[in-house]
Amino acid sequence: MSGYKKIEMVVGVFVLVGVISIAWLAMELGGVGGLSSNGYKLVAVFDDAGGVRKGSDVMLAGVPIGQVVSVTLKDNEEAEMVLNIKDGVLIASDATVSIRTKGLIGEKFVRVNQGSEEDYLAEGDEFEDTESAINIEDLISKYIFSGDAK
Amino acid sequence: MIKTQALVRSFDGVKALDDVDLHIEKKKVTVIMGGSGSGKTTLLRLLAGLDKPTAGSIMFAGEDLAKVSRKRLYELRMRVGMVFQYSALLNSLDVYENVAFPLHEHTDLDESVIQTMVTMKLEQVGLRGFERMMPSQLSGGMAKRVAFARALVMDPQVVFFDEPTSGLDPISAGVVSSLIHETTAKTRMTSVVVTHDVQAGLDIADHVILLWQGKVIAEGNPESIKQSEDPRVQQFIKGEPNGPIPFSRSQTAYIDDLLHKPGCVRMS
Amino acid sequence: MQAMMNMVGQVGRNTLQAIAKLGDATIFGITTLRLFFARPWQGKHFVMQMYAVGVGSLIIIVITGAFTGMVLALQGYHMLVKVGTEALLGPWVALSLIRELGPVLAALMFVGRAGSSITAEIGIMRVTEQMDALEMMAVNPQSRVMLTRIIACAISLPLLVAIFDAVGLFAGYVIGVDMLGVNGGVYIGETIDKVALNDIQAGFTKSVYFGLLVGIICTYMGQRATATTEGVAKATTQAVMLCSVMVLILDYIITSFYL
Numbered sequence: 001m002s003g004y005k006k007i008e009m010v011v012g013v014f015v016l017v018g019v020i021s022i023a024w025l026a027m028e029l030g031g032v033g034g035l036s037s038n039g040y041k042l043v044a045v046f047d048d049a050g051g052v053r054k055g056s057d058v059m060l061a062g063v064p065i066g067q068v069v070s071v072t073l074k075d076n077e078e079a080e081m082v083l084n085i086k087d088g089v090l091i092a093s094d095a096t097v098s099i100r101t102k103g104l105i106g107e108k109f110v111r112v113n114q115g116s117e118e119d120y121l122a123e124g125d126e127f128e129d130t131e132s133a134i135n136i137e138d139l140i141s142k143y144i145f146s147g148d149a150k
Numbered sequence: 151m152i153k154t155q156a157l158v159r160s161f162d163g164v165k166a167l168d169d170v171d172l173h174i175e176k177k178k179v180t181v182i183m184g185g186s187g188s189g190k191t192t193l194l195r196l197l198a199g200l201d202k203p204t205a206g207s208i209m210f211a212g213e214d215l216a217k218v219s220r221k222r223l224y225e226l227r228m229r230v231g232m233v234f235q236y237s238a239l240l241n242s243l244d245v246y247e248n249v250a251f252p253l254h255e256h257t258d259l260d261e262s263v264i265q266t267m268v269t270m271k272l273e274q275v276g277l278r279g280f281e282r283m284m285p286s287q288l289s290g291g292m293a294k295r296v297a298f299a300r301a302l303v304m305d306p307q308v309v310f311f312d313e314p315t316s317g318l319d320p321i322s323a324g325v326v327s328s329l330i331h332e333t334t335a336k337t338r339m340t341s342v343v344v345t346h347d348v349q350a351g352l353d354i355a356d357h358v359i360l361l362w363q364g365k366v367i368a369e370g371n372p373e374s375i376k377q378s379e380d381p382r383v384q385q386f387i388k389g390e391p392n393g394p395i396p397f398s399r400s401q402t403a404y405i406d407d408l409l410h411k412p413g414c415v416r417m418s
Numbered sequence: 419m420q421a422m423m424n425m426v427g428q429v430g431r432n433t434l435q436a437i438a439k440l441g442d443a444t445i446f447g448i449t450t451l452r453l454f455f456a457r458p459w460q461g462k463h464f465v466m467q468m469y470a471v472g473v474g475s476l477i478i479i480v481i482t483g484a485f486t487g488m489v490l491a492l493q494g495y496h497m498l499v500k501v502g503t504e505a506l507l508g509p510w511v512a513l514s515l516i517r518e519l520g521p522v523l524a525a526l527m528f529v530g531r532a533g534s535s536i537t538a539e540i541g542i543m544r545v546t547e548q549m550d551a552l553e554m555m556a557v558n559p560q561s562r563v564m565l566t567r568i569i570a571c572a573i574s575l576p577l578l579v580a581i582f583d584a585v586g587l588f589a590g591y592v593i594g595v596d597m598l599g600v601n602g603g604v605y606i607g608e609t610i611d612k613v614a615l616n617d618i619q620a621g622f623t624k625s626v627y628f629g630l631l632v633g634i635i636c637t638y639m640g641q642r643a644t645a646t647t648e649g650v651a652k653a654t655t656q657a658v659m660l661c662s663v664m665v666l667i668l669d670y671i672i673t674s675f676y677l
């Protein structure tokens with residue numbers, strides 16, 4: 001039966017390598033145990049959420065500080081967004097949020113512009129001021145329109 | 151030991167066995183003989199519980215094999231051994247592990263006890279010392295002897311043999327035949343042998359059953375079979391090509407086919 | 419006209435036969451999997467099959483994984499560099515591997531290596547009456563032979579796919595960064611940024627289903643093969659073909675659920 005013991009060992013190594021591969025993929029690339037698990041939630045209301053989806057990044061000064069948890073329609077005219085912010089990141093109560101694009105045609109993300117007040121936003125608070133997505137089509141039509149006006 | 155009543159087994163409506171009544175007696179060698187396609191292998195598979203009958207009953211030690219649960223069938227099989235036509239050794243295991251297989255599966259015996267039992271059985275079939283050979287390294291006769299040892303290792307009450315001598319040279323065939331005969335006599339087990347080897351069959355039999363087209367056409371001790379006046383029995387024993395069992399299996403008239411008579415041309 | 423009718427009839431018969439086979443295979447799969455809960459426990463034999471099926475396929479999986487990752491990096495680089503987005507090479511390689519090519523290519527290699535040998539082995543065991551011998555020795559061949567192989571497939575394939583992905587990612591990195599000169603930090607950063615847990619989950623789910631599928635089809639084809647040498651040869655070819663096609667079809671179905 002020593003032959004079987006050897007087989008058992010080899011299979012054990014095989015399973016171990018496989019499980020380590022799965023764990024590595026999930027933790028390193030999938031971000032398990034990363035940003036989404038802990039933090040506090042803030043609410044922002046936009047006129048136009050323009051392409052931000054669940055899972056989009058939230059950045060402050062170009063550093064990722066959280067993710068978008070949900071995007072829903074509010075009162076049939078505005079977009080309400082719930083942001084999950086990492087613990088330890090403090091956002092002033094007069095901070096504003098805007099929607100920006102990574103690069104020219106990259107994906108959309110939420111940018112937080114830090115404020116100057118001494119008190120900070122806490123779980124469930126809403127941002128005072130928001131700036132909606134910049135829509136390239138709007139920009140182009142605005143340009144054409146202003147060209148006509150001249 | 152085993153009794154069948156009105157046993158029928160049909161495949162797609164064709165009766166391979168038709169109304170067979172048998173009685174296999176304890177501690178005797180019963181030989182079932184018949185030509186190819188006479189239903190003898192079907193009968194053996196039914197007796198061994200590998201197949202279910204279309205109708206009728208098979209009483210084994212007071213229980214109907216056609217009706218018992220799978221669990222009970224497996225319990226009954228502990229008391230039964232079988233030697234297959236092509237030996238059917240498990241080719242991933244060596245000789246020792248093959249013979250020990252039923253013990254490893256169904257007993258909690260110490261490996262040293264199992265080893266002793268396997269050595270005894272291998273000695274009985276004259277293959278002690280071949281424990282570490284793989285089935286692919288064995289000749290047909292040796293493989294069959296290993297299969298015999300494996301069938302005996304649980305000390306069964308009944309052992310079934312499917313064509314034990316076919317495909318073997320005369321010496322190996324003789325060895326296997328005498329093993330069946332001697333083991334049955336010594337160990338008081340019941341043997342059921344299916345064969346088309348007339349000489350070997352008549353030599354080892356206590357009781358002979360002759361099948362033809364799914365029916366029992368003769369039954370009795372070897373002497374009475376030899377003396378039988380049934381021309382079909384005589385033809386089979388003597389191996390004559392023509393007789394009541396016709397040589398030609400064709401259904402249409404030869405002359406019609408040669409003349410391509412319309413309506414008589416057979417599809418391939 | 420008569421020939422037409424015959425042909426239509428033949429198509430109909432073949433369709434009915436295929437549906438009957440599908441039903442038969444499904445019942446076979448379910449009854450076999452149900453034996454997982456039956457005594458006696460086949461633990462030792464699972465391990466033996468894991469060795470034959472999983473460890474046996476390891477080398478071919480590592481080789482194909484490495485070359486898949488390498489060719490993805492090479493192709494992707496020359497495509498992306500034209501539009502100046504070679505920074506996205508990492509995510510391109512990783513997402514292609516994890517979502518699609520890993521599970522599908524590994525499954526196809528697995529079919530060729532392990533699946534075919536399962537069908538052939540079971541077919542041969544039937545031809546040489548080993549199945550009947552097991553049955554006569556009161557060992558249920560369906561749990562000992564079929565179930566152990568199906569479970570071994572379902573466990574091995576996800577592990578093999580993970581190894582395939584990991585090796586492919588590493589090989590892609592070597593080609594992309596060391597050979598083609600993409601910035602290593604950007605490569606890894608973009609990869610981590612773009613690959614979501616959802617992608618890994620999708621790839622993993624696929625591989626579990628592929629493993630079950632291959633296991634059931636290959637054991638089924640072996641079990642239902644005509645018990646002759648030609649029958650086994652034919653069944654083996656059919657099993658490989660059927661598995662490959664079914665893997666691709668199932669891949670489409672699962673992908674459409676996960677997008």
